[in-house]
Amino acid sequence: MKPVQSRRTILASQVLEEITEIWCQWRRQKLPLYLFLAMCFNLVVAPMVYGATGEQLSRSQSWGLGLLGLTTLGLSIYLFFVMFVPEKF
Numbered sequence: 334m335k336p337v338q339s340r341r342t343i344l345a346s347q348v349l350e351e352i353t354e355i356w357c358q359w360r361r362q363k364l365p366l367y368l369f370l371a372m373c374f375n376l377v378v379a380p381m382v383y384g385a386t387g388e389q390l391s392r393s394q395s396w397g398l399g400l401l402g403l404t405t406l407g408l409s410i411y412l413f414f415v416m417f418v419p420e421k422f
Contacts, residue, residue, distance in 0.1 A: 375399045379392070
């Protein structure tokens with residue numbers, strides 16, 4: 334039984350190291366997090382677009398239109414800050 338317990342201890346320490354590595358990478362790289370949040374937010378926006386068009390657009394078109402709207406909104410906010418706070422960039 335002792336080898337099984339040591340194997341579990343090694344496995345637990347490896348899992349802990351992997352979680353720590355993922356956490357450190359997440360703190361450095363923000364783009365994947367932002368893309369994930371945008372996709373999740375689009376899950377809320379796409380049905381509203383689909384309902385507002387009276388079902389004239391397909392679901393994939395509504396999803397794409399919602400994503401396009403979110404991208405446009407994000408770029409406009411970014412450009413607003415670049416214009417008025419250029420020292421940061």
